[in-house]
Every structure is written in C-alpha cells, then in structure tokens.
Amino acid sequence: MLARVLREDFRQTPSDVVVAAGEPAVMECIPPRGHPEPTISWKRNNVRVNDRDERITIRGGKLMISNSRKSDAGMYVCVGTNMVGEKDSDPAELVVFERPVFTKQPVNQVVLADDTVDFSCEVHGDPTPTVRWRREEGELPRGRFEIRGDNSLRLSQVRAEDEGTYTCVSENAVGKAEVSGILQVHDSCCCALK
Template identity: 25%
Template sequence: PGSAPDFSRNPMKKMVQVQVGSLVILDCKPRASPRALSFWKKGDMMVREQARVSFLNDGGLKIMNVTKADAGTYTCTAENQFGKANGTTHLVVTEPTRIILAPSNMDVAVGESVILPCQVQHDPLLDIMFAWYFNGALTDFKKDGSHFEKVGGSSSGDLMIRNIQLKHSGKYVCMVQTGVDSVSSAAELIVRGSPGPPENVKVDEITDTTAQLSWTEGTDSHSPVISYAVQARTPFSVGWQSVRTVPEVIDGKTHTATVVELNPWVEYEFRIVASNKIGGGEPSLPSEKVRTEEAAPEIAPSEVSGGGGSRSELVITWDPVPEELQNGGGFGYVVAFRPLGVTTWIQTVVTSPDNPRYVFRNESIVPFSPYEVKVGVYNNKGEGPFSPVTTVFSAEEE
C-alpha cells in the first residue's frame, strides 16, 4: 500500500539565511510512497529553471550566486497518486559585513590616549557583535576599564585606550560577528616610554678628584637611549647634583664614565639617569658610598681681617674653610703676620679646623699700628695656599 506525501517527519526549514553571492539549496523531502514529484512557487509565481536556478533530483531547489531579489517565501508542493502536501521556507538574503574603517599600526608614547577604529557596513537585518583581542586574549572591558573602553555607535566597535602603558604594546584584533558571517582586522601598536633605570652602578676606581664608574643599561622602552647623566650626592650637598664626566665608553652592554672635578677626602655616592627621545627615565639605585683620596688643601680661608681687642693684642680673624674643601685629615691654619715695613714673617699654627681667630699678645706691640697678615692652610698631605695679604691694626690704648 502507498501513502500520500507527508512533511510531519521531515518539515521544511522555516527560514534560511544566506549572504548575497552565495549558493543556497532549499530542501523538499516529504515521506511519500511512491516517491512524490515536486514543483516550486515563489510567492504566487511558479519557479522556472534558468541559468542560476535548477531543480535537484531529490526535489530540492538550488539557486547560485544569490541576489537580494531572490529573497522571499518559497513553497514546495509534492504530489503522488495518493495525494499532495506542501511546505514553505522563507529565504533571507543579507549583504556581507565589511569593515570600512579598520585599525592601523600606531606608534605612541606612554601616557597618551589613542582610538583604534573598527567601523563596519552591515545588513540592517543582522545583529552585530564586536570583540577585541589583545595579543590573542579577549579584552575584558569590565576588568580593564581603567585603560580600555568601547566607544562609538552601533556600527562602530572603536577601542579607546586611555593613559597607555608600555605593557599595552602588541597586536590588536577587532572581530565582528553576525548570525551569518564574521570579519576581523588587526593592527600592531608600539608604545614607547622613557628608559628604565640603569643597573649595577659601581665605582671601579677613585682618586682625589676623579671616580671611574661603570653600569649596565636598563630597558630602553622601545626608544633607544641617547644619553646618560651622572649625578652625585655628598653629606654636604642638597640632594643630587649633576657632575661633569669625560666621555663614556660602551663595551657591549657595559658603560663607563670618569667623573672629574670632585673634591678630595669627601664621601660620594653616584647614580645614573638615562634619556631617550621621550625624556629622562627613573634614576638608577645609588652606588655604594666611596671617599675620594686625600690631597693637599687648595683653598685658603676667606674674609681675613681683625683688629680691636685689648692693649698689646693683635687680633686676626677669618672664615674657616668648610669641611668639604679641607681635602684631608689633620687640617689646620698657618697664621703669618709682620709689622708693616718689616721683611720677615712671624708664623704660628692653629690646629683646630673650626677656629676662626688667633690673638697675638706681646708687650712690645705698639697700640693701633698696622700689621700685614695672611692665613694659610695645611693637612696630612702638605701645605696649601695663603690668603692674599691684608692690613690689620693692633689694639688701641685703653
């Protein structure tokens, strides 16, 4: 016994969605015995075979290179000697999704804000979803909200990156998905910053006025280091000061420079600051503290003067030499004086480096008479210069 066509076990699809230009097959496979013959209508019109449209042996309808005009409701009627039945499928034809403004490779500095565009043209029938991948990982806008934000309207998935950091260098992919297709576009972002701190700062050699330093470079933050500045600090300085160096040498990753014009017998520590096109970076950690070697003093006391005092006294005063200019241990003063017109100097030693005066007492001193006076310096390493000669008067009569 035979049976009429019946779609209940194998219903036709309610809707088939395809893109313009693709190939589509609409199935029509009811149960029937003997096999049913099918014919197709689109709306009220019979479908005829033509260049793009053909009927398949199993009753299906094949349309190649689909156009928007092919969209509509297709009905398949199946018939044998026991009866007939029909089913319908709605064909939806959509325009392909296209990225019309894609992100491009960018080169930016730390702290800037950038927008990576991702704008699409898509069929209004389709819902659209944007996603961004950074170095292969899906961006989580809740978690990375301090830097990443999606901006733009419904057809735009622009990515804004605020206050960009070195860690944001890499590959960004905008992925656009609809129910029928997906497209993506990628861009590389290079973030450049000021250099990282130089490392391993060491004092390799020290003399009385020079120090040879070595260090290795830190990270260049995608922009090569152009220069290094050496800074020094002593117990007498206010913070870090730049110091003069003779040109450095680069041997592989190790740099050396000789600091010049240091003061003898002073404790120094050094640090290095690297600069590139973006700017100066964080300073290195300081070197260990080192003391320059001793040398004979080079600076005489200033403001040598005097006068006054009691009868038979010659009072001589000066500004003591500060510790950082004493150049060594065992520092003191040599006070020399002579009555105006006399050729030989009387000399005496003052052993305290902080002492600002010396008083010569002698009954033979004539009241209020002029003396030539000069004050020199010495330390463990030898004698230094005298101050210029100045005239000082002995005490007056009481």
C-alpha cells in the same frame, strides 16, 4: 483505465532554510501522489521561480540555489501539477544572512607615551554582528580603555607595556571575522633629548 488523480497531501513539504549569502540553499519537496505523476515547480512570494537563472536548478523535487543572495530570501511554495489540477505545499521560508564584513578597520599606530589612541572597527552584517576587542599579548589595559558606540577602541595614557596587537572580533549567526592593528609606543622623554 486508471482514473486521473491528484491527492491532497504532499509526501514531503519544504522546510525553512537559513543560509549565509554566497552559500548554496536547497529546498526539498515530494508532491502528492497522482496519476499521471505530478510535475513540480516552485513559487517565491507567489511568483514562479525561473530556473533559467544559472544559479537555480530544479531537479526532481529539489530546488537548488548555488550562490544565494539577499534577494533570494522569501516564502517558497512547492507546486505539484498534473492534468487534474495543481496543489500548493505549505510555504517555507528561505532566510539569507550576511557574514560580518568590516567597513572600517584598525590601522597600525605609532604614538608617544601618554597619548590617546583610537582603533576603529565598523562592521556590517545580518543579523547585526556583535563586536569585541582582545589583545594578543594579554588583557586590555585595565582602567585605561573604552569601547565606544561605534565599536572603536580607545586607549588613554598609553604606556610602553601597552604595545602589541589589538584585534576586533565580529560575530553573528552565520560567521565570524577579525581584523587587527598594531600599537607601538615611543617614550616621550627620549625624543626631547637632542
């Protein structure tokens, strides 16, 4: 008769995983050799993972989360169990990042020459996204624009040649997003003529 055994070493320990919220996350593990063959379960932050959640599947040594959320992040441990006992793998971290999402977007504007224009652009994401502005028709008006602390774009003393599409581009480790606003400039002299 074969002795009941559960060896020490996991044949494959889970590795750290980084995903964007909404993407699937997969962690893999092959338990130590044992007799009887060990079954596998998973713990997140020392609490057993419940695969009754329809997003979570545990099959073989794989833990699959179909639509990851921020709340899924944490330290995961693969647990191999048989009659002899149970062994925990080294922990692996699941990091769930969020793609940039705009909370304030630029709006199309019609202004008079020499006016000051503000295009707003507020964005949320994890890690904190970078924000830059570009103009589809060429460069931003040299010496007459500033990007403010809240990422809004201010154009001063606008001229007819500043007309065009201004795009706020936001990017982080897991994604990129952009939104645009259109500027139209009317010549102030013509409006005065009745």
